[in-house]
């Protein structure tokens with residue numbers, strides 16, 4: 402077996418922390434292999450001003466890491482699955498899925514009554530507007546610390562953060578309320594990590610598969626099959642979340658329209674071994690239902 406694996410990560414505190422946590426799992430599973438961590442800055446890290454929906458959707462956090470893999474400067478890259486487009490470039494694949502962290506969104510309030518909510522995510526915006534029709538929205542970007550600071554400085558009264566990110570960073574927010582996934586559906590892949598590697602690098606596949614969690618793999622497999630069929634990046638409001646419950650895969654999804662607040666929500670129980678097919682069927686039905694309700698999936 403290979404005795405050294407080069408691990409590519411983004412330099413942000415969250416990315417680096419979750420990479421080190423994953424490397425610790427890999428080291429435990431493979432005590433004889435050395436893991437060398439290398440930082441690569443991405444467009445998403447360098448440009449903190451453009452709105453994420455403007456500058457090309459989900460790929461902005463992954464391209465430079467994928468280049469490192471394709472040019473053989475690194476062997477694996479560790480990503481937040483939420484940031485990953487539905488297709489990987491030729492020659493690369495997602496080979497490892499460690500156990501998912503808490504997938505919930507946390508609603509963080511600094512000022513009451515909440516009139517203005519900071520978020521750049523169409524998914525959070527739609528679901529928040531449906532629950533609280535009276536609030537207005539403002540775009541907010543940056544890492545966890547920056548976002549909290551912008552909020553304290555009065556940009557907004559409340560914002561959303563992923564619980565997984567807070568847990569990985571060891572941050573507890575007393576002013577934060579985790580939202581039940583049934584009422585506020587997480588992003589596809591939220592809370593999960595993906596380990597990407599070269600498709601033909603069979604040895605590395607085996608190394609990362611050793612830390613894959615089967616339940617996570619089934620759940621995110623269904624979520625991502627759904628996403629691929631709908632073809633939603635982060636440009637229009639789309640949420641889907643799956644988890645094992647009572648021998649079935651519970652699947653929640655919503656698609657909506659920010660101009661009209663029209664939406665379509667589905668709650669399903671899939672058979673574990675047919676989850677991907679069933680997720681694709683639900684995606685097709687939801688796309689059809691969007692057409693009938695004039696929900697425009699080209700929304701930007």
Ligand SMILES: NCc1[nH]cc(CCC(=O)O)c1CC(=O)O
Pocket residue numbers: 481482483484561562563564565566590591592593
């Ligand atoms: N959109 C950025 C992003 N990508 C992954 C996480 C952390 C949570 C996760 O791994 O799903 C976050 C931060 C957030 O949404 O609060």
